[in-house]
Amino acid sequence: MARPKSEDKRIALLEAAVRVFVAHGLGAPTALISKEAGVANGTLFTYFDTKGELVQQLYRELKLEMASALLRGLLEEKGLRERFFHVWSNWMHWAMSNPDKLRVLALLAVSEDVTPELRVEVGKFMWKVEVLLEQSRANGPLRDAPIAFVGEILTSLANATMGFMASDPENAEQHCKTGFEALWRVIG
Amino acid sequence: MARPKSEDKRIALLEAAVRVFVAHGLGAPTALISKEAGVANGTLFTYFDTKGELVQQLYRELKLEMASALLRGLLEEKGLRERFFHVWSNWMHWAMSNPDKLRVLALLAVSEDVTPELRVEVGKFMWKVEVLLEQSRANGPLRDAPIAFVGEILTSLANATMGFMASDPENAEQHCKTGFEALWRVIG
Amino acid sequence: MARPKSEDKRIALLEAAVRVFVAHGLGAPTALISKEAGVANGTLFTYFDTKGELVQQLYRELKLEMASALLRGLLEEKGLRERFFHVWSNWMHWAMSNPDKLRVLALLAVSEDVTPELRVEVGKFMWKVEVLLEQSRANGPLRDAPIAFVGEILTSLANATMGFMASDPENAEQHCKTGFEALWRVIG
Amino acid sequence: MARPKSEDKRIALLEAAVRVFVAHGLGAPTALISKEAGVANGTLFTYFDTKGELVQQLYRELKLEMASALLRGLLEEKGLRERFFHVWSNWMHWAMSNPDKLRVLALLAVSEDVTPELRVEVGKFMWKVEVLLEQSRANGPLRDAPIAFVGEILTSLANATMGFMASDPENAEQHCKTGFEALWRVIG
DNA sequence: CATGAATGAGCGTTCATTCAT
DNA sequence: GATGAATGAACGCTCATTCAT
Numbered sequence: 001m002a003r004p005k006s007e008d009k010r011i012a013l014l015e016a017a018v019r020v021f022v023a024h025g026l027g028a029p030t031a032l033i034s035k036e037a038g039v040a041n042g043t044l045f046t047y048f049d050t051k052g053e054l055v056q057q058l059y060r061e062l063k064l065e066m067a068s069a070l071l072r073g074l075l076e077e078k079g080l081r082e083r084f085f086h087v088w089s090n091w092m093h094w095a096m097s098n099p100d101k102l103r104v105l106a107l108l109a110v111s112e113d114v115t116p117e118l119r120v121e122v123g124k125f126m127w128k129v130e131v132l133l134e135q136s137r138a139n140g141p142l143r144d145a146p147i148a149f150v151g152e153i154l155t156s157l158a159n160a161t162m163g164f165m166a167s168d169p170e171n172a173e174q175h176c177k178t179g180f181e182a183l184w185r186v187i188g
Numbered sequence: 189m190a191r192p193k194s195e196d197k198r199i200a201l202l203e204a205a206v207r208v209f210v211a212h213g214l215g216a217p218t219a220l221i222s223k224e225a226g227v228a229n230g231t232l233f234t235y236f237d238t239k240g241e242l243v244q245q246l247y248r249e250l251k252l253e254m255a256s257a258l259l260r261g262l263l264e265e266k267g268l269r270e271r272f273f274h275v276w277s278n279w280m281h282w283a284m285s286n287p288d289k290l291r292v293l294a295l296l297a298v299s300e301d302v303t304p305e306l307r308v309e310v311g312k313f314m315w316k317v318e319v320l321l322e323q324s325r326a327n328g329p330l331r332d333a334p335i336a337f338v339g340e341i342l343t344s345l346a347n348a349t350m351g352f353m354a355s356d357p358e359n360a361e362q363h364c365k366t367g368f369e370a371l372w373r374v375i376g
Numbered sequence: 377m378a379r380p381k382s383e384d385k386r387i388a389l390l391e392a393a394v395r396v397f398v399a400h401g402l403g404a405p406t407a408l409i410s411k412e413a414g415v416a417n418g419t420l421f422t423y424f425d426t427k428g429e430l431v432q433q434l435y436r437e438l439k440l441e442m443a444s445a446l447l448r449g450l451l452e453e454k455g456l457r458e459r460f461f462h463v464w465s466n467w468m469h470w471a472m473s474n475p476d477k478l479r480v481l482a483l484l485a486v487s488e489d490v491t492p493e494l495r496v497e498v499g500k501f502m503w504k505v506e507v508l509l510e511q512s513r514a515n516g517p518l519r520d521a522p523i524a525f526v527g528e529i530l531t532s533l534a535n536a537t538m539g540f541m542a543s544d545p546e547n548a549e550q551h552c553k554t555g556f557e558a559l560w561r562v563i564g
Numbered sequence: 565m566a567r568p569k570s571e572d573k574r575i576a577l578l579e580a581a582v583r584v585f586v587a588h589g590l591g592a593p594t595a596l597i598s599k600e601a602g603v604a605n606g607t608l609f610t611y612f613d614t615k616g617e618l619v620q621q622l623y624r625e626l627k628l629e630m631a632s633a634l635l636r637g638l639l640e641e642k643g644l645r646e647r648f649f650h651v652w653s654n655w656m657h658w659a660m661s662n663p664d665k666l667r668v669l670a671l672l673a674v675s676e677d678v679t680p681e682l683r684v685e686v687g688k689f690m691w692k693v694e695v696l697l698e699q700s701r702a703n704g705p706l707r708d709a710p711i712a713f714v715g716e717i718l719t720s721l722a723n724a725t726m727g728f729m730a731s732d733p734e735n736a737e738q739h740c741k742t743g744f745e746a747l748w749r750v751i752g
Numbered sequence: 753c754a755t756g757a758a759t760g761a762g763c764g765t766t767c768a769t770t771c772a773t
Numbered sequence: 774g775a776t777g778a779a780t781g782a783a784c785g786c787t788c789a790t791t792c793a794t
Contacts, residue, residue: 002604002755002794009757025300027215029784040759045786107298112213141373145366149352153370156344164337178333182341182374185329193774217767228776230378230770239768378773378776385778401676403591405763416780421765483674488589517749521742525728529746532720540713554709558717561705562746569753593788604755606791615789 010047012037014058022100026055026107055113060122062101062108067125069094081188084136085180087129088158092176095162096169102162129154137187150187157183198235200225202246210288214243214295243301248310250289250296255313257282269376272324273368275317276346280364283350284357290350317342325375338375345371386423388413390434398476402431402483431489436498438477438484443501445470457564460512461556463505464534468552471538472545478538505530513563526563533559574611576601578622586664590619590671619677624686626665626672631689633658645752648700649744651693652722656740659726660733666726693718701751714751721747 016037020028030051034044048054070090074083095102108114130147133154137143142150161179165172204225208216218239222232236242258278262271283290296302318335321342325331330338349367353360392413396404406427410420424430446466450459471478484490506523509530513519518526537555541548580601584592594615598608612618634654638647659666672678694711697718701707706714725743729736 003757043758046757110295110298149363152348152352153345156348160340160344164340175337185373186370230777231775379778419779422778486671486674525739528724528728529721532724533717536716536720540716551713558750561749606756607754
């Protein structure tokens with residue numbers, strides 16, 4: 001191959017897209033993304049057939065990255081609550097460290113380009129967390145609710161907490177704990 | 189341009205916008221909205237100076253409508269939990285009856301056109317609920333958390349519950365109660 | 377209607393297209409056409425949904441104009457040969473007077489945008505000439521050939537004659553007659 | 565770039581161009597041509613400096629091939645009419661055997677890339693036919709017309725006949741003869 | 753020389769907004 | 774005020790051509 005398609009460039013484009021989408025919304029021109037990535041206009045389209053394709057891949061990669069971050073350092077020996085808090089804490093800290101990505105995920109969540117199928121596919125990245133959630137709520141007050149509902153509650157509390165931590169970073173640690181305690185009251 | 193002639197037309201445009209935005213996203217052409225409203229292209233701009241203005245007014249009106257719905261039939265004599273559940277129930281049922289408006293609110297929530305100031309302004313529509321929330325959490329586990337945080341938790345749990353009710357309308361009433369119980373465990 | 381779509385503008389666009397296509401081929405940018413017509417870029421698309429639509433309408437109109445020109449002043453009382461020569465002469469002179477249109481028709485004849493259906497539709501503009509042709513060849517040497525074939529021979533001889541007249545306008549009249557005599561030897 | 569290595573590849577590209585141009589018109593991307601030829605995108609440009617160059621060479625080669633086909637098996641001893649019919653018949657059969665090339669020649673005939681000079685150059689490939697034509701018309705009705713005009717008439721009748729043969733291959737032989745008789749009535 | 757990724761000018765089309773009627 | 778044609782900046786995407794490998 002002459003000049004192989006470089007994974008670096010693909011990643012540069014995705015990262016540029018995050019910055020550009022944060023600044024201008026998903027409606028931002030592809031030209032801005034390629035410029036931000038330091039490549040030519042047309043190059044973007046050798047890596048992504050359409051803008052929609054870029055958006056979809058970005059959604060997948062961000063969700064995957066987030067899901068991976070959640071599990072970092074998770075040990076099996078601890079108690080359920082501790083394990084869950086570990087995940088929760090990872091989650092919150094990933095969000096604090098990646099505010100742009102978090103913001104873009106919020107945009108992507110309502111994008112036309114993110115299809116229900118893609119949402120399902122990407123939901124699977126969280127299966128380990130789902131297992132933990134299953135176990136945690138097994139004897140809790142939501143033991144009879146549909147697990148999907150419990151999952152949505154988890155996600156929504158996580159988002160609320162992230163949002164609040166971001167708005168008051170001084171007391172981020174405190175809010176992280178508060179959020180978890182709220183969660184644990186609901187499910188644990 | 190200050191006071192347009194027909195309030196009817198203004199409302200028709202806003203309602204058309206809801207339908208069009210649900211079907212095509214916020215990126216939908218204004219021409220589609222005016223057509224859906226049964227008025228000419230240019231007429232839209234005598235009611236709203238720009239598309240952004242329309243978006244903002246729509247956000248304001250939808251939030252106001254929702255906030256009003258929450259308080260319907262609220263009596264002072266009952267207990268705190270009952271009063272809060274009444275509000276919660278109103279909220280959930282408004283959402284169930286207005287899935288389009290709910291969906292559009294989700295889009296508007298991340299729109300470029302909805303400024304932080306507007307968000308603040310519109311947040312005030314919920315002041316009565318906030319009072320209720322203040323009272324409810326006064327002796328609860330979140331008594332020391334910032335009220336804004338508690339508010340976000342409320343909102344996020346409400347959204348999660350609405351979403352789940354919409355996806356499983358058969359058991360909507362059940363989910364409504366489950367959601368409320370989760371909430372009450374957190375704040376009450 | 378506010379400002380009714382003006383037939384003038386439509387015609388101006390079509391005429392501009394002729395000039396631009398002659399100068400730059402059918403691949404010429406639509407922007408050049410609108411500029412040449414003295415209207416804005418986007419205006420072209422209120423008159424023609426796509427560039428292809430413009431091309432098709434142009435084909436239709438040019439063919440119609442040419443077909444109409446052929447019959448001008450045709451009287452019934454004369455002999456067949458005289459009537460046919462009248463038509464032929466009209467044809468040749470229209471071509472001499474409209475070299476641009478003739479050139480564009482040559483481009484359109486092989487354009488992707490001109491569908492077989494359109495060709496058939498447009499072929500009907502020549503039905504009076506076809507009748508004349510039928511009568512003329514009825515007792516001639518091609519009396520047993522398919523009429524479509526005879527029609528193609530007519531067209532091809534006409535094109536050859538037009539082409540040559542244009543290249544040597546000094547003796548155009550002479551060539552016009554020569555061409556007709558050639559034709560008449562074949563069909564008459 | 566002067567003398568490319570592999571004549572095979574050059575020919576493969578020209579043949580691919582015929583197929584691609586037939587299917588997509590002269591506007592077809594060069595990338596399609598190289599793919600069809602089984603070589604890389606950029607390779608095309610070591611064989612042809614520009615797309616226009618390829619178009620010109622293709623025109624030249626097709627015209628040359630056609631001209632060569634006309635003379636195949638032509639013997640001097642026969643009478644003029646027979647010799648001319650031999651050429652005519654070769655011509656028609658080449659066209660029938662190479663419908664794609666014929667179609668592409670029709671496209672090339674109006675292409676921007678085919679300059680008048682090239683047309684003249686390529687016209688010389690037919691000089692033997694021109695000699696035959698000169699002799700044939702020497703005592704015929706067109707004896708006083710410019711030879712170029714007679715040439716155009718020949719070409720146009722040939723094209724009409726080819727076209728019709730292609731559209732009704734069942735009776736191709738018949739049409740071939742009919743076409744020739746028409747021609748001979750005009751020039752012979 | 754062959755390859756195919758990189759380039760960027762260019763194109764058809766859209767659409768918020770303006771304005772003549 | 775209502776209308777809808779006019780406007781032109783903007784956008785996504787293409788493609789001939791170049792050039793690093």
